[in-house]
Amino acid sequence: xxxxxxxxxxxxxxxxxxxxxxxxxxxxxxxxQTLELDSLSLVDLIGIVQTKYGVLISKxxxxxxxxxxxxxxxIEQHQK
Amino acid sequence: xxIWSCIGTTLDEVRDALYQGKSGIxxxxxxxxxxxxxxxxxxxxxxxLKAYVPRNLRNFMPEEAQYGYIATKQALDNAxxxxxxxxxxxxxxxxxxxSVAEATMNSLDKFRQANSTVACGSGAIFQSMNxxxxxxxxxxxxxxGINLTASAACASGSQSIGLAxxxxxxxLQDCVVCGGAEENNMYGIAxxxxxxxxxxxxxxPEKASRPFDAGRDGLVPSGGGATIVLESYEHxxxxxxxxxxxxxSWGFSGNGDHISTPNVAGPARSLELCLRNGGIDPKxxxxxxxxxxxxxxxxxxxxxxxxxxxxxxxxxxTSTKSQTGHEMWMxxxxxxxxxxxxxxxGFIAGNINFENPDEETACINVVPETKETHFDMFLSNSFGFxxxxxxxxxxxI
Numbered sequence: 001x002x003x004x005x006x007x008x009x010x011x012x013x014x015x016x017x018x019x020x021x022x023x024x025x026x027x028x029x030x031x032x033q034t035l036e037l038d039s040l041s042l043v044d045l046i047g048i049v050q051t052k053y054g055v056l057i058s059k060x061x062x063x064x065x066x067x068x069x070x071x072x073x074x075i076e077q078h079q080k
Numbered sequence: 081x082x083i084w085s086c087i088g089t090t091l092d093e094v095r096d097a098l099y100q101g102k103s104g105i106x107x108x109x110x111x112x113x114x115x116x117x118x119x120x121x122x123x124x125x126x127x128x129l130k131a132y133v134p135r136n137l138r139n140f141m142p143e144e145a146q147y148g149y150i151a152t153k154q155a156l157d158n159a160x161x162x163x164x165x166x167x168x169x170x171x172x173x174x175x176x177x178x179s180v181a182e183a184t185m186n187s188l189d190k191f192r193q194a195n196s197t198v199a200c201g202s203g204a205i206f207q208s209m210n211x212x213x214x215x216x217x218x219x220x221x222x223x224x225g226i227n228l229t230a231s232a233a234c235a236s237g238s239q240s241i242g243l244a245x246x247x248x249x250x251x252l253q254d255c256v257v258c259g260g261a262e263e264n265n266m267y268g269i270a271x272x273x274x275x276x277x278x279x280x281x282x283x284x285p286e287k288a289s290r291p292f293d294a295g296r297d298g299l300v301p302s303g304g305g306a307t308i309v310l311e312s313y314e315h316x317x318x319x320x321x322x323x324x325x326x327x328x329s330w331g332f333s334g335n336g337d338h339i340s341t342p343n344v345a346g347p348a349r350s351l352e353l354c355l356r357n358g359g360i361d362p363k364x365x366x367x368x369x370x371x372x373x374x375x376x377x378x379x380x381x382x383x384x385x386x387x388x389x390x391x392x393x394x395x396x397x398t399s400t401k402s403q404t405g406h407e408m409w410m411x412x413x414x415x416x417x418x419x420x421x422x423x424x425x426g427f428i429a430g431n432i433n434f435e436n437p438d439e440e441t442a443c444i445n446v447v448p449e450t451k452e453t454h455f456d457m458f459l460s461n462s463f464g465f466x467x468x469x470x471x472x473x474x475x476x477i
Binding site for chain 2: 018019036038040041042043044045047050056067
């Protein structure tokens with residue numbers, strides 16, 4: 001998938017799953033605050049990325065993903 | 081009291097539906113297409129909790145917890161118990177539930193499809209536990225007293241009320257939220273359909289549930305949620321509550337017999353114990369809300385147990401399942417609410433679809449049509465698989 005396709009797909013999926021306005025998802029927006037993630041709902045983000053792209057975000061690398069742009073980067077680099 | 085059922089989602093709607101003899105049963109094409117032998121079901125509206133519970137908390141709530149939530153919100157509102165009160169008093173919860181089929185199936189389907197446990201989702205562990213209703217409601221309503229799920233098959237709702245009444249009478253709790261809820265999706269009862277326990281009168285859904293009638297051919301599954309706020313008399317008076325009714329006594333028993341075929345002795349002992357615990361003479365009971373689900377054997381055995389304790393064709397008896405179908409884990413609580421609404425509004429809802437008894441159900445006085453009458457005390461039966469029996473007596477205030 002191209003980066004543009006990933007962005008369109010994941011944004012729509014996250015907006016639906018976390019019940020937020022898709023317009024709030026911008027490349028520089030902070031993921032945790034925007035999606036209102038806590039220690040449990042973070043698992044749902046990881047699950048979506050794994051199910052959609054076969055990419056399991058490792059525990060060690062999780063702290064490096066703070067914005068949506070960084071999430072897109074991660075998926076693009078690791079997708080199979 | 082609070083209710084979410086196939087005959088109404090407010091106490092007023094339910095009272096009117098009971099009086100009018102309205103049926104909540106429909107034919108579900110979805111179930112037929114999926115392979116059900118009987119596609120009859122209670123038409124319970126889905127709950128939309130978006131306005132009440134944020135996504136991250138709603139994520140822990142399967143269908144039955146959503147019904148439990150909306151019924152409990154109504155009940156607390158009707159009881160005049162607000163957030164401030166719950167934050168400053170120790171209120172408990174005992175709630176009936178006995179299945180988590182859809183939530184468990186959904187999460188395990190995702191697990192098997194993705195070969196990953198993460199795919200189950202963060203809410204799955206909570207949604208797939210039988211105590212999901214009490215765990216969710218205790219957290220959402222800040223309930224800090226007893227926190228317990230009663231799993232006793234189709235007597236779960238009734239047992240939850242009996243247990244709560246016992247804790248209160250022992251002085252261990254002042255106020256307990258109790259009731260029962262039942263998932264109403266097809267997965268919860270697919271295997272129940274498989275053992276051919278359901279009515280197949282699919283051409284006439286509203287006539288399918290016909291407890292005590294000679295033409296009955298099985299039960300109709302339904303679901304929803306029903307909540308009662310139970311408190312000690314002193315506690316209710318002290319906070320200026322609108323006291324609706326009093327739980328006079330609870331009786332219970334086990335058949336110690338067959339897992340699905342009921343007997344007469346077990347239910348009779350439950351009735352007898354309830355009367356004895358309350359020091360009640362059968363003549364004081366103005367109405368019996370029967371467990372009768374519209375199965376051939378179950379209705380016969382209950383009729384015989386009632387006749388054994390009350391004499392033949394004496395006290396008025398109906399089964400509100402004729403209108404609602406069998407609300408299973410919720411039934412003991414919802415039927416206490418239905419009966420209380422009748423008692424407070426001066427009528428007995430007719431046992432719709434009752435035309436003729438069979439030889440063994442002729443021993444009781446089934447009221448076929450709504451009758452305006454006054455009564456101040458009723459008895460409600462709930463019996464379940466495994467021979468678990470529960471009986472409650474309620475008195476007007």
